[in-house]
Amino acid sequence: MIKLKTKHGEFDIKPLSFKQRRELHRMEIEAANIDGEQMDFGKYVGMIDWVISKTIPNSESVLADFDDNQIDDIGAEIYTFIKNNNKKKTKKSE
Numbered sequence: 001m002i003k004l005k006t007k008h009g010e011f012d013i014k015p016l017s018f019k020q021r022r023e024l025h026r027m028e029i030e031a032a033n034i035d036g037e038q039m040d041f042g043k044y045v046g047m048i049d050w051v052i053s054k055t056i057p058n059s060e061s062v063l064a065d066f067d068d069n070q071i072d073d074i075g076a077e078i079y080t081f082i083k084n085n086n087k088k089k090t091k092k093s094e
Contacts, residue, residue, distance in 0.1 A: 001013065001014060002014075002015060004077070004078060004081055006073070006074050006077040006078075007073065007077070008066060008070050008073060008074050011056055011062070011074065011078070012056075012057065013055040013056055013078055013081075014054070014055050014056075014057065015055075015085075016054060016055065016082060020054055021082075021086065023050075024047070024050070024051065024082070027043065027046070027047040027050060028047065030043050031043035031044040031046075031047050045072065047079070048072060048075035048076060048079060049075065051075050051078050051079045051082065052071070052074070052075045052078065055078050055082075056078070
């Protein structure tokens with residue numbers, strides 16, 4: 001587990017497996033709508049919900065006291081943390 005500080009508090013998060021990181025990558029591509037000009041925000045929110053469910057143990061009870069916007073913020077911060085860590089792994093392997 002990793003302790004992650006967000007603007008809404010500190011959370012214990014589980015790292016994603018290789019398979020989960022690849023699944024997340026596919027969701028990013030779908031949300032980005034590469035062939036179009038706009039992000040698909042429905043798919044983006046779905047991706048953030050997926051990140052929350054995979055990384056925060058007992059996420060429903062842990063996040064029960066937060067409103068939807070706060071939950072989106074927390075998920076986005078976890079997503080950003082994951083993406084920044086993946087970049088560090090890539091640089092180490094070069």
